[in-house]
Amino acid sequence: MTASKSLGRLVAVIPAFDESEVIGKVVDEIRAFDASVDIVVIDDASTDDTAEIAESHGAIVLRLPHNVGIGGAVQTGFKFALAENYDTAVRLDGDGQHDASELEKLLAPLERGEADLVIGSRFVDPGGTYRPPLARRIGIRVFARLVSLLGGQRVTDTTSGFLALDRIGIELFAAEYPHDYPEVEATLVALRSGLRLAQVQVRMRERETGSSSITFVRSLYYVAKVTLALLVASLRRYPRLETARR
Numbered sequence: 001m002t003a004s005k006s007l008g009r010l011v012a013v014i015p016a017f018d019e020s021e022v023i024g025k026v027v028d029e030i031r032a033f034d035a036s037v038d039i040v041v042i043d044d045a046s047t048d049d050t051a052e053i054a055e056s057h058g059a060i061v062l063r064l065p066h067n068v069g070i071g072g073a074v075q076t077g078f079k080f081a082l083a084e085n086y087d088t089a090v091r092l093d094g095d096g097q098h099d100a101s102e103l104e105k106l107l108a109p110l111e112r113g114e115a116d117l118v119i120g121s122r123f124v125d126p127g128g129t130y131r132p133p134l135a136r137r138i139g140i141r142v143f144a145r146l147v148s149l150l151g152g153q154r155v156t157d158t159t160s161g162f163l164a165l166d167r168i169g170i171e172l173f174a175a176e177y178p179h180d181y182p183e184v185e186a187t188l189v190a191l192r193s194g195l196r197l198a199q200v201q202v203r204m205r206e207r208e209t210g211s212s213s214i215t216f217v218r219s220l221y222y223v224a225k226v227t228l229a230l231l232v233a234s235l236r237r238y239p240r241l242e243t244a245r246r
C-alpha cells in the first residue's frame with residue numbers, strides 16, 4: 001500500500017519511552033504501509049535501547065536530554081515536521097497499540113481535502129470492539145462530552161493518540177500542544193482554532209509489553225488536571241486559522 005501522492009511528503013511522529021521490545025515492529029509496520037514515509041521517533045531519555053533499535057530499523061530518532069513527557073515529545077515531532085516542511089503528519093504510539101495498516105483510512109479525509117485533523121476514534125461505530133476498563137471508559141465518555149460541548153462539535157474519542165494532520169494542523173500543533181496528558185486538550189485547541197475535524201473508526205490493540213504510563217493514582221490526577229485545562233482552554237482566545245487555503 002502507498003499513501004496517495006496528493007498528500008505530499010508524509011512523516012510519522014512516534015513518541016516512545018522505554019519501548020525497546022516493540023518499537024522495531026512499529027517502525028517496520030509503518031514501512032510496510034508506505035516505504036516512502038519518514039518515521040520520526042522521539043525518545044526522551046529512555047532507560048533502555050529504544051533509540052538504538054528505532055534507528056537500526058531506519059527511523060530518524062530525536063533524542064531529548066531529559067524526559068519531557070508525552071506532550072513535549074509529540075510536540076517536538078510536530079516542530080520537526082514543520083521545520084522540515086512536511087505536508088502531512090500522522091502520529092502513532094510507540095507501543096504497538098495502533099495498527100499502521102489503518103493509516104489509509106486515517107488519511108482518506110485529508111486526501112479528499114475534507115479535514116485538517118483526522119482522529120482515529122475507537123467509538124465512532126457503536127459496535128466497535130474496544131472495551132477499556134470501566135474507570136477509563138467513564139473518563140473517555142466524560143471528556144468526549146466536555147470537549148464536544150466546549151468545542152461545538154460532537155467528538156467521540158478525545159484520548160486517542162492515533163491521528164493525521166495536514167500542513168495547517170502541523171503548524172497549529174507545532175505552536176500549541178499541551179503537555180502532560182495532551183490529547184484531550186489538543187482536540188479542543190484544534191476545534192477552537194477552526195480546524196476541520198474528521199473522525200474515523202479504528203481498532204485498538206492491547207499493549208503487548210511494558211505497561212501503560214497511566215496508573216490508578218495517576219488517572220485521578222489526570223481527570224482533575226485535564227478538566228481544569230479544558231476550562232482554561234475554553235476561556236483562552238485562539239486565532240482562527242484559515243483552513244480553506246487549498
Ligand SMILES: Nc1nc2c(ncn2[C@@H]2O[C@H](COP(=O)(O)OP(=O)(O)O)[C@@H](O)[C@H]2O)c(=O)[nH]1
Pocket residue numbers: 015016017018019042043044067068069070073092093094095097161211212213214
Ligand atoms: N517520548 C515519550 N514518550 C512517552 C512518554 N510517556 C509515554 N510515551 C509514549 O506514548 C505512547 C502512549 O503511552 P501509553 O503509556 O501507552 O499510554 P496509553 O496507551 O494511553 O496507556 C507510548 O508510545 C509511550 O511510549 C514520555 O514521557 N516520553
Ligand SMILES: [Mg+2]
Pocket residue numbers: 093095097207212
Ligand atoms: Mg498505550
